[in-house]
Amino acid sequence: MIVVTTPTGNIGRHVVRHLLDAGQALRLIVRDPSKLAQEVRDQVEVVEGSHGDADMVDRAFRGADAVFWLCPPTPAATPAAATVDFARPGAAAMRRHGVRHIVAATTLGRDTPWQERAGNATGSIHMVDLLRTTGAAVRGLALPGFMDNALLQAGAIRQGKMFGPIAPDKKLPHTATRDTGAAAADLLIDRSWSGQEDVPVLGPEELSYAELAAIVSDVIGREVRYEHQTYEEYKSAAMARGLTDAFAQGYVDMLRAKEEGMDNFAARATAIIGATSFRRWAEEALRPAITEGPCGGALRARNPEHALFEATGVYD
Numbered sequence: 107m108i109v110v111t112t113p114t115g116n117i118g119r120h121v122v123r124h125l126l127d128a129g130q131a132l133r134l135i136v137r138d139p140s141k142l143a144q145e146v147r148d149q150v151e152v153v154e155g156s157h158g159d160a161d162m163v164d165r166a167f168r169g170a171d172a173v174f175w176l177c178p179p180t181p182a183a184t185p186a187a188a189t190v191d192f193a194r195p196g197a198a199a200m201r202r203h204g205v206r207h208i209v210a211a212t213t214l215g216r217d218t219p220w221q222e223r224a225g226n227a228t229g230s231i232h233m234v235d236l237l238r239t240t241g242a243a244v245r246g247l248a249l250p251g252f253m254d255n256a257l258l259q260a261g262a263i264r265q266g267k268m269f270g271p272i273a274p275d276k277k278l279p280h281t282a283t284r285d286t287g288a289a290a291a292d293l294l295i296d297r298s299w300s301g302q303e304d305v306p307v308l309g310p311e312e313l314s315y316a317e318l319a320a321i322v323s324d325v326i327g328r329e330v331r332y333e334h335q336t337y338e339e340y341k342s343a344a345m346a347r348g349l350t351d352a353f354a355q356g357y358v359d360m361l362r363a364k365e366e367g368m369d370n371f372a373a374r375a376t377a378i379i380g381a382t383s384f385r386r387w388a389e390e391a392l393r394p395a396i397t398e399g400p401c402g403g404a405l406r407a408r409n410p411e412h413a414l415f416e417a418t419g420v421y422d
Contacts (some may be wrong), residue, residue, distance in 0.1 A: 120287020168325025185229035185356035225359030246304035306377035
């Protein structure tokens, strides 16, 4: 039995699809089961509730062989509360019920000079440290920024702009949520691995935000410029969206670390390299969202002045 958290999220839904295609027995933890497609509900066991709740995870992890773990976005919390503290009940339940394999979504940054000063990334790394105390074999999928975050700027892109605080010419790795979900599913299906380590999941190239904007321009057939914002503007926009000062500062610290080179430490030779290039992703996912109207659900476009915050956040 494999337990999947956030099964309707932007990563979790891909994990579920791959596991069902492989004929795996699944138990899904979901706050709102109505968000699951009926064809999915017909093939899985559903546990309704939050995987931050001790009683719920005690039920969900009983008899489980493996778990896909992802902390949901909690913008009103501090970085530590949103990651380590949220995961404490789950870690205790996994230890109690003898879960043998855990695949967890985390960030790049472990074993770099920025590990303890990267804000929300630091919280995510410490969350994996907590999961390691369960005694299970653990793979942290260490992720850079998502290509999919560009969908959060759909409104701004229609106006010819993309926003962000990272320098326009700083080349960084990016990944597609579809490739992250596939990587997680592969590890959950073939559980011959052991030990505890983080494995980067990267796209096939490193690109600057200016290059991303140029690709978007070419794909949608209209000019889109990357507008470089200050970190003060970024933080103000984040707090206007309802983030606490601590959580907004956590994003600032994480993005500064990325700009200084934290994500470039990931060794491509030992990473999982996704098949999806940014151009391919933009053609298949972004262009329809731009040309066919606002995208829905978790990726619904919002006001352009807030897009600079959403563009570089990590979401579920």
